[in-house]
Structures are given as structure tokens and as C-alpha cells.
Amino acid sequence: MRELIESFACTVLPTDQTSFPRGSARDLAELAGDVTGAFLAAAQESAGYGHIRNDDVIAAGALVDLDRFEPVVDASVAARQPTQAELDNAARNHLLILNNEVSDDYAEHLANDDDGATADTYLEAYVRRLRGERGWKEVVQHRHHETLRQYWLRELDHPKMQLTAGELEAAIEASYGNDDEGQLWNLLTDRWDGHAEDRLIVRLVEGHDNSGVRVSALDCLAGHVPDEIKNIVSTLIASKANGRLAELASDLAHRGSAGGEHAKARHDQYAAMIAALPDDFLELALAERAILDEKTPALSPAAAATLLAIPEATSDVQTMRVRLARHIDLDVTEDVTRILMDSDDHDTGARSDRDCDSSGYARTDSRSARPSLRPCRGEGAHCTGRSPSGTAACVRT
Numbered sequence: 001m002r003e004l005i006e007s008f009a010c011t012v013l014p015t016d017q018t019s020f021p022r023g024s025a026r027d028l029a030e031l032a033g034d035v036t037g038a039f040l041a042a043a044q045e046s047a048g049y050g051h052i053r054n055d056d057v058i059a060a061g062a063l064v065d066l067d068r069f070e071p072v073v074d075a076s077v078a079a080r081q082p083t084q085a086e087l088d089n090a091a092r093n094h095l096l097i098l099n100n101e102v103s104d105d106y107a108e109h110l111a112n113d114d115d116g117a118t119a120d121t122y123l124e125a126y127v128r129r130l131r132g133e134r135g136w137k138e139v140v141q142h143r144h145h146e147t148l149r150q151y152w153l154r155e156l157d158h159p160k161m162q163l164t165a166g167e168l169e170a171a172i173e174a175s176y177g178n179d180d181e182g183q184l185w186n187l188l189t190d191r192w193d194g195h196a197e198d199r200l201i202v203r204l205v206e207g208h209d210n211s212g213v214r215v216s217a218l219d220c221l222a223g224h225v226p227d228e229i230k231n232i233v234s235t236l237i238a239s240k241a242n243g244r245l246a247e248l249a250s251d252l253a254h255r256g257s258a259g260g261e262h263a264k265a266r267h268d269q270y271a272a273m274i275a276a277l278p279d280d281f282l283e284l285a286l287a288e289r290a291i292l293d294e295k296t297p298a299l300s301p302a303a304a305a306t307l308l309a310i311p312e313a314t315s316d317v318q319t320m321r322v323r324l325a326r327h328i329d330l331d332v333t334e335d336v337t338r339i340l341m342d343s344d345d346h347d348t349g350a351r352s353d354r355d356c357d358s359s360g361y362a363r364t365d366s367r368s369a370r371p372s373l374r375p376c377r378g379e380g381a382h383c384t385g386r387s388p389s390g391t392a393a394c395v396r397t
Contacts, residue, residue, distance in 0.1 A: 005031060006038035009061060013054040014046040020054050025061030036064045040072065043122060047075035051117040059125040066130060073126055076119035077147045127151040136167045140174060149174055153183040157190065165193070172196050181208070185216035192224045200225070204232050207244050211316060214251050222255070222269040229273040237278060243310045246317050249274075249281040253288035280306040287324060297327050304330060315342070 039061030175184035256270035280303040287297035
């Protein structure tokens with residue numbers, strides 16, 4: 001019986017398409033005694049798999065022994081670190097989808113990339129068990145704390161989770177300025193700690209390359225200290241940080257558009273925050289919001305001049321200018337050139353001129369961190385010009 005159950009855990013659970021209850025691990029142990037080793041072997045073997053039906057069952061059986069699970073943690077962390085070849089392949093697949101170069105069915109197949117799914121399950125279960133049995137400090141001090149931090153924040157964000165002030169302070173210290181900072185602001189939106197206010201203000205003054213971090217911080221501000229937007233704006237005006245003001249205007253517009261869930265929950269706060277912007281950037285926010293609400297945007301000559309005069313604009317500001325240029329007479333030739341140069345540098349390509357409108361810019365139905373570019377199939381009214389490599393090209397933002 002024991003040998004049969006160990007074989008089942010090692011060979012059937014990682015590959016079978018039948019879903020077994022999570023309690024199966026406990027039931028099998030009651031039948032055959034300690035079969036932790038079989039579950040650990042199954043976890044070690046499957047850590048690099050995509051989605052499997054019974055990863056939660058395997059995790060439950062293997063995590064009976066936290067110390068012996070450590071090699072599985074190592075394997076799972078490694079599985080979460082894609083190789084350069086895998087990153088390049090993912091970028092190519094993403095571009096194929098953006099540029100409508102594959103069928104809808106195949107695009108869905110490419111988009112549903114489940115690499116690292118099993119490792120994700122194992123690490124999430126590990127952090128939950130480690131924190132529950134040995135305390136949150138074990139997570140913070142773990143050799144893989146940089147990877148485990150996101151699972152810790154995810155665990156803390158459960159509505160019924162009990163956590164101490166000390167653990168929340170530690171989460172703030174560990175996450176601020178790191179890749180998981182967006183999760184931190186999501187957590188603090190639900191579990192506000194006034195000690196984080198200064199860092200929140202600094203983040204919204206300085207901004208962040210990741211728009212997800214910026215908007216999570218905005219949600220936190222709107223939920224707890226919305227009046228601080230006035231001090232943030234005053235600081236940015238004093239430092240003549242027009243690029244950051246433009247990002248802020250765009251972020252507020254996207255958070256406060258009529259169709260956004262966040263606007264429905266915090267309509268008054270976002271309306272007041274948008275109103276706190278200086279005149280030119282208030283116009284910019286309203287123009288962005290008009291596009292999102294499928295209305296016609298407008299900018300005064302002064303506001304348009306302010307937007308175009310922003311030096312060394314971030315990719316988000318460049319994208320915003322190109323997006324607005326579809327509706328408003330703006331000269332964004334330099335933005336297009338810079339985007340095309342970046343596109344060539346990253347070996348991106350491809351969207352045909354059939355998707356460009358008469359202005360020479362592609363339809364701007366979505367907001368992306370970086371526009372998608374491709375060589376046009378021919379020269380003519382639909383082309384924005386040539387990329388640095390000499391190919392006629394058009395833009396999709």
C-alpha cells in the first residue's frame with residue numbers, strides 16, 4: 001500500500017488532469033504513514049512546470065516538513081527567473097499579439113503563458129506556512145526574501161488577516177523602493193498606517209518608472225490623505241517638474257475616468273485631486289479623461305505648448321502626447337522618432353499601415369507603457385515617417 005501511494009504522489013499528481021481535493025495529502029498519510037518524501041520528490045520535480053491540476057495537493061503533502069521543503073523553494077525561485085532566451089521569446093509573442101499577426105485562438109494560447117505557475121503555488125504556500133509556524137521575521141530574513149516578499153505582501157492583504165504594527169512596519173521597510181512597492185500601497189490602501197504618509201508623499205512627488213506603482217500610491221492617497229495632493233502639486237510647481245505634473249495628470253485621469261471602478265468608489269476624492277492641478281495640467285487631465293470616456297478632448301494652445309515643451313519626457317509622457325495627437329493638432333514628430341529609435345534598439349517591429357488613421361497615427365484605443373511600432377508596408381499618407389533604420393513606420397499607442 002505504501003509503495004503504491006508513494007508512486008501515486010510522485011507520478012500521478014504532477015501529471016494527471018484529474019483534480020484531487022487538497023485534503024488528499026492528509027488522507028494518503030493516514031493510509032500509508034509518513035509519505036512526505038514522496039510529496040517532496042513530486043514538488044521538486046514539478047517546480048518548473050506550468051499550471052498543473054494538483055499543485056496545491058502536492059504542496060500540502062510536502063510542507064509537512066518546512067526544513068526539507070527548502071530545496072523545493074530553491075527550485076521554485078529558479079523557475080521564476082526566466083532566461084534571456086525566454087524573455088526574448090515572450091517579447092516576440094507579445095508583439096505578435098499586439099500587431100494582430102496571429103489568429104485570435106493562437107493569440108489566446110500565447111497570452112495564457114503559465115510558465116512559473118506551479119512554482120508560484122509552492123512559494124505562496126511556503127510563505128503562508130513559514131509565517132504561520134515560525135513568524136513573519138523568518139520570511140524577512142530568508143535567503144530568498146527578495147522573491148518571497150511579494151507572497152508575504154499578498155498574504156497580508158487578505159481581508160481577515162491579523163497582523164501586528166511591527167509586521168506592517170517591516171513590510172513598509174522591506175517593500176518601499178523595491179519591485180513590489182505597488183503591492184505595498186495596495187496593502188496600505190486597506191490597512192492604512194500613518195507612519196507611511198511621508199513615504200507616500202515622496203513617491204508621488206518623485207514618481208516611478210512603473211505606472212502601476214504610481215496609481216497604487218494615488219489610490220492610497222485618495223483613500224486616506226487626499227488633501228495632500230495640494231502639497232504635492234505645490235512642490236512640483238516650485239521645482240518646475242512639468243514632466244512629473246504631466247504624468248500625475250494622466251494617472252489621475254485614468255483613475256478618475258467615468259468608466260473606472262476606482263472613480264466609482266472614490267469619485268469625490270479624484271474629482272478634487274484633479275481640480276488641484278494647475279490650469280494647463282488640469283486641461284491635460286480632462287483631455288485624457290475625455291479620450292477614456294469616448295468623448296472629444298480639447299487643449300488650449302497654452303496647455304498644448306506646455307505639454308510639448310516638456311524636456312526629456314518619460315516614455316509615458318511620450319505615449320500620452322502621441323495618443324493626444326490623434327485628436328488634437330500636436331507636433332509629436334520627435335516623440336515618434338524617439339519611440340522608433342527605442343523600438344529598433346529593442347528589436348521590436350511590426351504594425352501595418354492599415355491600422356493608421358489619416359493623421360498618420362494609429363488608433364489609440366488603449367494606454368500602454370510603450371507604443372507598439374512596426375514598419376509600414378508602403379509609403380504614403382498613413383506613414384509617420386522612417387525609423388532610424390530607414391523603414392517607413394507607423395505607431396500604435
